[in-house]
Amino acid sequence: MPPADMRAKVQITNIAIYPTVGTPTQETLTFNFPSKEGAYPADGSDEDQQFAKFSPCGSLSLTVANPALIGKFKLDDKFYLDFTKAE
Template structure:
């Protein structure tokens, strides 16, 4: 039986290329949720739940689709689903 997993990621950096002239691609850096300070004791913060059970790490993705360049912002959050291919 294959296992699926859902993670939550947040964009922490965007680098556009080339650095001079119009961008033809962007490199997006995503990090898994974390928080400076404490979470609520009742566990009501969704980021707290993902930080507790999700893997730690970072993900870097380069976007070259012209329709997507400029559509992302630092701080945007996404669910990242890992679904096995049968």
């Protein structure tokens, strides 16, 4: 597999579970690009700071219906999101 054309870092900021009553069959995960309240270190050593420098804002919503994945994601979990062009 060729290397990714772009890598972003995302953080789960919301999880909506469906149905709201009974056994969940789906979750909608909302991801935003991580940022920090307050100042980043002046030396640029914070990884979130490095990602925010080149991708300062963005969001992604993903609905998961795979029963094996429901309940596996937690608020504030962070992930790398690699973009590689599909042929």
